Amino acid sequence: MTITRVVCFLVALWSSFGQASYVLDELPTAFVPNSQSFAVRTMGGSCLAMLSIQDGVPCAASLLPVIRSPRFFATGQIGNGFEAAKTTNDILYKPISKTELENLFSQKNQLQADGSLKFTFVSSAFAAEFAPYQAHLNGVLRNASYPVIGLHALNEKRLLFSGAKEVWENVTVGSHLRLFQRRYVHEEIQMFQMVTNSGAIVRTREQSGVFFDPSVTWWSGQSDNDHQTRLTVGIENLGWVSRTDAYLSTASQWVAGWGYSLPLGLGLLEAGIDARPRRAQAIDARDFVLGTNYRLGGLQFLAGINQDTLNGGVSFALKQINLGVSYYTTRWPSGDSEAYQQSLRTQFSVGF
Amino acid sequence: MRFFTFLFLSLLNVDVWGLPRELYVNPVPRSELDAKPTWDNFQKVIIEQKKRNEQEGLAYVISGGIAFVGGIVGYQRSNDLFAKGAYALSQSLGVAAVGYGAHESLIGSQERLIYDTLNADHFLNPAQRDQFVKIYFDLEAKKNRETQRIAALTHGLLAGLNLYNGVQATHEDLRSTLYFIAVINVIACVTYSF
Numbered sequence: 001m002t003i004t005r006v007v008c009f010l011v012a013l014w015s016s017f018g019q020a021s022y023v024l025d026e027l028p029t030a031f032v033p034n035s036q037s038f039a040v041r042t043m044g045g046s047c048l049a050m051l052s053i054q055d056g057v058p059c060a061a062s063l064l065p066v067i068r069s070p071r072f073f074a075t076g077q078i079g080n081g082f083e084a085a086k087t088t089n090d091i092l093y094k095p096i097s098k099t100e101l102e103n104l105f106s107q108k109n110q111l112q113a114d115g116s117l118k119f120t121f122v123s124s125a126f127a128a129e130f131a132p133y134q135a136h137l138n139g140v141l142r143n144a145s146y147p148v149i150g151l152h153a154l155n156e157k158r159l160l161f162s163g164a165k166e167v168w169e170n171v172t173v174g175s176h177l178r179l180f181q182r183r184y185v186h187e188e189i190q191m192f193q194m195v196t197n198s199g200a201i202v203r204t205r206e207q208s209g210v211f212f213d214p215s216v217t218w219w220s221g222q223s224d225n226d227h228q229t230r231l232t233v234g235i236e237n238l239g240w241v242s243r244t245d246a247y248l249s250t251a252s253q254w255v256a257g258w259g260y261s262l263p264l265g266l267g268l269l270e271a272g273i274d275a276r277p278r279r280a281q282a283i284d285a286r287d288f289v290l291g292t293n294y295r296l297g298g299l300q301f302l303a304g305i306n307q308d309t310l311n312g313g314v315s316f317a318l319k320q321i322n323l324g325v326s327y328y329t330t331r332w333p334s335g336d337s338e339a340y341q342q343s344l345r346t347q348f349s350v351g352f
Numbered sequence: 353m354r355f356f357t358f359l360f361l362s363l364l365n366v367d368v369w370g371l372p373r374e375l376y377v378n379p380v381p382r383s384e385l386d387a388k389p390t391w392d393n394f395q396k397v398i399i400e401q402k403k404r405n406e407q408e409g410l411a412y413v414i415s416g417g418i419a420f421v422g423g424i425v426g427y428q429r430s431n432d433l434f435a436k437g438a439y440a441l442s443q444s445l446g447v448a449a450v451g452y453g454a455h456e457s458l459i460g461s462q463e464r465l466i467y468d469t470l471n472a473d474h475f476l477n478p479a480q481r482d483q484f485v486k487i488y489f490d491l492e493a494k495k496n497r498e499t500q501r502i503a504a505l506t507h508g509l510l511a512g513l514n515l516y517n518g519v520q521a522t523h524e525d526l527r528s529t530l531y532f533i534a535v536i537n538v539i540a541c542v543t544y545s546f
Contacts, residue, residue: 070543072536081432119529121536128539130532132525157525159532266411297411298449299418316419318412318445318452323438325426346435 044304046291048257061174064164070123084113111139209241267296320351409457416449504544511537
């Protein structure tokens with residue numbers, strides 16, 4: 001019996017060498033370190049030249065001048081329910097045991113959760129946002145006979161200031177200033193090896209930084225009853241970070257977005273494409289995201305798509321209250337296989 | 353959870369922004385009316401406003417109906433507590449939006465009522481109407497200045513209150529949040545002061 005166990009262990013150990021980075025080749029697209037509003041996430045992250053984002057600071061600071069009146073509001077967002085959000089918190093802030101980790105994956109082999117709380121002030125020249133809590137969790141269990149768990153969890157506290165100004169006719173420039181503190185976990189855990197490993201199962205790391213995100217937007221005109229085209233280019237992550245991490249991209253990168261608004265009788269249709277190269281060397285199809293929304297009265301239908309994700313949702317705003325529900329499915333490539341994760345996200349926002 | 357409950361209760365102090373519900377809607381151009389408050393300019397603005405109110409009202413009636421039906425279906429199909437709460441609220445907001453849309457479309461603002469009243473009085477000559485509009489907008493401007501002063505004072509007091517609560521708070525995140533709200537209130541106070 002003992003010999004059988006030893007053989008099993010050796011076989012498992014050998015196979016583990018062949019399957020290094022089996023789960024952790026790359027992060028799922030849904031794991032977004034930078035905070036995004038409900039509308040932005042539901043449009044798959046397409047936002048650099050989109051105007052109809054009513055629940056947060058515009059992605060490009062140069063879009064601020066479009067805001068007509070100052071507003072202060074608080075927003076709570078939760079993806080996949082309270083339990084999933086609590087799990088994220090436990091992983092990041094409590095020492096997690098092997099049994100607890102096994103329990104997490106006892107019902108299903110995928111974990112996906114996110115939650116955030118934000119306080120936002122926006123006006124046409126200045127915006128500020130404080131987010132004391134923005135958490136994400138993605139986990140996957142592979143190979144039930146020889147379990148390997150990939151675990152990514154992150155909580156970011158962030159303070160953001162934005163300013164913008166029209167410098168020429170139909171050209172605005174602006175910049176975000178982001179100060180953030182992150183606590184995160186990126187682990188690939190070979191459960192079989194845990195028999196002999198009594199140390200900490202997950203290692204939490206911390207990262208803090210200060211970044212500028214300057215941008216420029218060109219507008220085709222400011223007419224209310226006419227269609228309008230916008231082009232935004234910018235640079236993200238210009239600044240300092242306390243430590244670099246292969247999975248949390250903090251390298252400076254250029255970004256570009258195109259947006260188009262078309263009034264349609266009772267509502268307003270908007271579409272846009274964003275390009276966010278993930279690698280400096282080359283651009284591929286995954287770097288592009290297409291988003292659209294249609295606003296009718298208090299209702300806003302939103303959708304976004306790129307090579308890895310499909311998002312759809314609806315939000316409803318009346319007076320100072322904004323509610324939103326969205327659904328997305330995302331592909332998580334890992335090694336030569338892939339996983340699919342789904343999430344139901346709910347948002348509640350109240351203005352003061 | 354206690355932190356969030358306390359935070360929410362603390363935030364109730366903030367109120368009184370009284371800001372427009374729409375962020376990105378161009379208002380009816382009023383520069384001519386502001387510069388020269390005459391009956392003709394008033395009429396132009398109100399006619400355009402009426403047209404927009406009717407359109408927006410209809411959009412709110414339709415969208416409120418959709419939100420109400422969607423809220424009922426979503427509530428029955430959802431298992432998550434937070435989502436269920438959102439769907440339940442969506443039903444109420446849907447009904448409220450239908451009422452709001454009907455009000456926008458059929459009744460509109462107080463300016464519309466004043467316009468309808470003056471328009472219905474056939475004994476008033478154009479000069480008297482001009483005179484009425486001028487007095488009305490002069491008084492409105494005076495009232496707006498008073499409102500701004502009160503808002504500046506209110507935000508100044510709220511800034512002080514949140515700063516004090518921030519100093520007293522022991523939870524780090526709560527303290528940071530209250531400081532942030534205090535800063536926003538200072539900005540609002542300064543904005544309303546000029």
